[in-house]
Amino acid sequence: MNEKINLRDLQLSELEVLIKSLGQPVFRAKQVFQWIYKGVTDFAQMANVPKALREQLAELSQIGRLNILEIQKSKSDGTRKYLFELADGCTIESVFMKYKYGNSICVSSQAGCRMGCRFCASTRNGLMRHLSPGEILSQLLAAEADTGEKIGHIVVMGTGEPFDNYENLAAFLRIVNHKDGLHIGMRNITVSTCGLVPVIERFAEDFPQVNLAISLHGTTDAIRGAMMPVNQKYPLGILLKTCRAYTEKTGRRITFEYTLVNGVNDTDGDADRLCTLLRGMLCHVNLIPLNKVEESGFDTVSRERAAEFQQILEKRGIPATVRRELGTDIDAACGQLRLRKRQE
Numbered sequence: 001m002n003e004k005i006n007l008r009d010l011q012l013s014e015l016e017v018l019i020k021s022l023g024q025p026v027f028r029a030k031q032v033f034q035w036i037y038k039g040v041t042d043f044a045q046m047a048n049v050p051k052a053l054r055e056q057l058a059e060l061s062q063i064g065r066l067n068i069l070e071i072q073k074s075k076s077d078g079t080r081k082y083l084f085e086l087a088d089g090c091t092i093e094s095v096f097m098k099y100k101y102g103n104s105i106c107v108s109s110q111a112g113c114r115m116g117c118r119f120c121a122s123t124r125n126g127l128m129r130h131l132s133p134g135e136i137l138s139q140l141l142a143a144e145a146d147t148g149e150k151i152g153h154i155v156v157m158g159t160g161e162p163f164d165n166y167e168n169l170a171a172f173l174r175i176v177n178h179k180d181g182l183h184i185g186m187r188n189i190t191v192s193t194c195g196l197v198p199v200i201e202r203f204a205e206d207f208p209q210v211n212l213a214i215s216l217h218g219t220t221d222a223i224r225g226a227m228m229p230v231n232q233k234y235p236l237g238i239l240l241k242t243c244r245a246y247t248e249k250t251g252r253r254i255t256f257e258y259t260l261v262n263g264v265n266d267t268d269g270d271a272d273r274l275c276t277l278l279r280g281m282l283c284h285v286n287l288i289p290l291n292k293v294e295e296s297g298f299d300t301v302s303r304e305r306a307a308e309f310q311q312i313l314e315k316r317g318i319p320a321t322v323r324r325e326l327g328t329d330i331d332a333a334c335g336q337l338r339l340r341k342r343q344e
């Protein structure tokens with residue numbers, strides 16, 4: 001394993017401390033920082049940085065490269081799915097997507113996951129480890145380098161539970177937002193959680209401008225609990241109370257993700273209960289027809305059923321959309337590329 005410091009793990013202020021410790025003037029840190037977020041991974045390319053400093057940096061640090069194991073390219077809509085290998089051999093997935101409003105990337109926050117959602121491929125083999133801030137960031141930079149395109153939006157909805165890796169997530173958000181770095185606006189970033197209540201409260205304090213998405217998926221504790229073990233610790237009542245407090249505090253709309261599973265949470269009664277739970281809340285519901293994971297025992301719903309479910313919500317004044325299907329001709333389902341690779 002590479003023991004060198006990954007410079008993409010550092011805030012500008014931390015890079016300044018490092019550069020000062022090398023006996024170099026502090027202003028050099030900003031130059032190096034700017035190169036890193038222009039996508040440069042080789043110190044030799046840092047034209048305005050003196051050779052002596054470049055050599056010192058190369059000695060003790062590296063600029064977090066990810067090894068691309070596989071790229072799946074959709075022919076229909078430009079979606080690209082990446083399987084990356086980290087320095088220690090762990091694998092993670094990211095998805096590059098093209099939207100009308102620009103390019104977006106879905107990044108992983110952990111290698112594996114320990115939340116245990118029954119329908120999700122990413123949690124099958126448990127948690128390997130947390131990703132560092134630089135490893136989360138490098139997914140974006142690697143996709144920019146591969147596509148040759150700028151990415152302006154980030155969703156933290158890949159493998160892992162971002163709120164189970166909060167310190168590194170927070171460092172990542174501060175680095176991508178930095179004006180001398182990628183300068184991606186907080187409002188262009190969405191973080192999705194399975195509902196770790198104390199961390200939602202912290203997030204509201206720390207990052208009120210970052211969009212929050214909550215994986216709801218069930219309208220009673222029995223249904224949600226059968227899909228998501230986290231519901232035992234943070235049941236619906238407390239979760240929704242926290243969500244209401246979040247919207248009141250931040251004035252920001254919450255997106256509720258609701259994965260539709262045939263015969264489990266897709267009846268008219270479920271739609272009615274969902275409306276009652278969310279009534280009066282500043283929110284939006286994102287309906288996701290289940291991406292079927294082999295052997296999960298869960299089955300997906302038709303696009304028609306998803307549309308009917310959406311209409312029930314809309315009629316009762318709850319804004320809802322059915323997630324657009326991207327990359328249907330590739331292994332689009334969450335975590336499936338990684339899982340398949342392990343089984344090969």
Ligand code: SAH
Nearest residue numbers: 120157160161192193194215257259290291
């Ligand atoms: N851990 C975070 C983010 C990762 S998953 C969370 O739970 O929110 C991103 C979203 O995809 C979550 O709503 C998750 O429940 C959902 N998801 C996971 N596996 C899925 C599958 N097979 N089909 C549809 N949605 C899935």
